[in-house]
Amino acid sequence: MVGSRIDRAWLAIGLIALPAGAPARAPDPAVVPPTYSVTMLHAPYAANAGVGARRAGLMCLPQGAVRWRELSARDDRWSIALIEDALAQEGLAVDRAARAAASTVLVRGELRRVMLRVCARRWGLGDPSSLDGDGVLQMEWRVLDSGGSPHLHVSSVSRHVDRHAATTAVDLYETLLVDAATDLARWLKTDDARAAPPAPAARH
Numbered sequence: 757m758v759g760s761r762i763d764r765a766w767l768a769i770g771l772i773a774l775p776a777g778a779p780a781r782a783p784d785p786a787v788v789p790p791t792y793s794v795t796m797l798h799a800p801y802a803a804n805a806g807v808g809a810r811r812a813g814l815m816c817l818p819q820g821a822v823r824w825r826e827l828s829a830r831d832d833r834w835s836i837a838l839i840e841d842a843l844a845q846e847g848l849a850v851d852r853a854a855r856a857a858a859s860t861v862l863v864r865g866e867l868r869r870v871m872l873r874v875c876a877r878r879w880g881l882g883d884p885s886s887l888d889g890d891g892v893l894q895m896e897w898r899v900l901d902s903g904g905s906p907h908l909h910v911s912s913v914s915r916h917v918d919r920h921a922a923t924t925a926v927d928l929y930e931t932l933l934v935d936a937a938t939d940l941a942r943w944l945k946t947d948d949a950r951a952a953p954p955a956p957a958a959r960h
Contacts, residue, residue, distance in 0.1 A: 790861045791849040792944075794836045799828065799867040808872030808891075812879035819879075822872045827929040838930055839865065842937035848944065862900040863940070868910070869894040872928060877919055886922035891915050893932035897940050909943050911936035 801807065801824035808822035840850045843863075851860050874889035892914045898906035913935040917923055923931075 789849060791851045792840075792843055792861050792863055793851040794839050794843075794863045794865070796864040797832050797835050797839070797867070798865065799824070799870075801828075801867075803828070807870050808874065810872075810887075811875040811889075812877075812884070814877055816875040816877065819876070822874065822925055826925045827870065827872075829926050830930075835930070835933060838934055839863075839937040842934045843941045846938060846941035846945070848941055864898045864900070864906070865936075866896040866898070867893070868896050870929060870932065872925060874917075874925065874928070875919075877922070885924050887925060887928065888917045888919040888922045890917075891928045891932050893929070893936055895933075895936040895940075899944070909940060911939040911943075913939060 803823070803825040805824045806821035807824050807827060810819045810822050811817055812819040837852075840852055844850045870891070870893045872887075872889065872891045874887035874891075876884050876887055878884075878886050892912070894913075895911045897909045897911065899909065900906050913932055915928065915932055915935065917928060
């Protein structure tokens, strides 16, 4: 299970089966719903590492590799804010100050894979950054319960961008990041999250 914090929240909002005619049981005011704080986002790539293939021109001829430095142009705080926004959008409480109150559930993200295959069709027209194509991302989330035990969830997401909605490499990456965070948020609200076994020790 994700932990006692999540269990308490679930118990607070769950429906309790009672015999017909019995009065409904009021929620326990002492139960505090979990608040989530994203404390770390780690990527195992060097700045010059290749994370995809780039093509260019109307014929989409090979042009080289997409480099990690293109996707990580903004700092980690920006990426963490995107993840927290996605959790909040799904209705979860977020502690952006990481105060680690008693009800705070800590979330850490480990980027396992990102791959873009894109084409800059307007390269010859002076617009090398507008790209269409495909991106995939795999993120391993570690959610720390009240006892400090991490519970594991892996989000695998993909996006296709057609040439009429061309975007930049960093924007495509950040869209994938938000998709992965949204998948995490939806998992946290399921019975599967409460039943998840503790994860093995982190590999970094």
